[in-house]
Amino acid sequence: MARLKQSAPRLGQSATRLRRAPSPTSEAERLAERNRIRPNWYGTARWQKLRWAALVRDGFVCRQTGVALLGTYPASDSPAVDHIDPHHWDPVLFWDIENLQSVTKAWHDGEKQRREKGAAG
Template identity: 55%
Template sequence: MGRLKAVQPRLGAAPSRLRQAPSTEKDRNLQRRADQPWRSLYGLARWQKLRYACLMRDGWKCQQTGVVLMGKYPAPTSPVGDHIIPAHVFWFDGRQHLFWDPDNIQSVSKAYHDSEKQRLEKSGRF
């Protein structure tokens, strides 16, 4: 009986699905803007005016904790314009108008936004 020749694989090696982590904060922000298109909107004057109007409407008070928002970034009491329904939830299903809806924006403290709100969003209970 003859020997079988080595069978060549039909498929090549699959490319890695893992990305290399960005090395600098600037690279990280560029990657986040590419993955999450709404992030670039936070730099617009339109967003800044809307955020300020919502802070004025809410009396510069955190709508979740009641803390007066008088700090300057990065202080825990610095003001944050927070989307009640997060952008990552509504952006890809055709409801981009919610980004600019004042009724979907609340004034919260940076401390609340960076801890409790993020925990709620990650758990899916926003």
């Protein structure tokens, strides 16, 4: 019976190109890191379920204007689910249903944006 000759591996060991990012130490560094990484939570089934739960809880009525959320996007009375307190990609604030309110697209794209820009400026 013939014996198989063991050959040396063709590929040598190479240094890894991936490096671990240093873990942020201060609160400011953690906030900066969180704002740099923006996960696509809005595209998840979890968000769709949470969004639907908020709309059902609010009876498909805008919590800011009292308008029934009957429209289909992009109608001004189409439903939007808004974070009351900006989440800045904090998962606790993002996924908290108590931080969500059902509003019209018109209110969300108008008054809410004016308020946020006013608070930032």
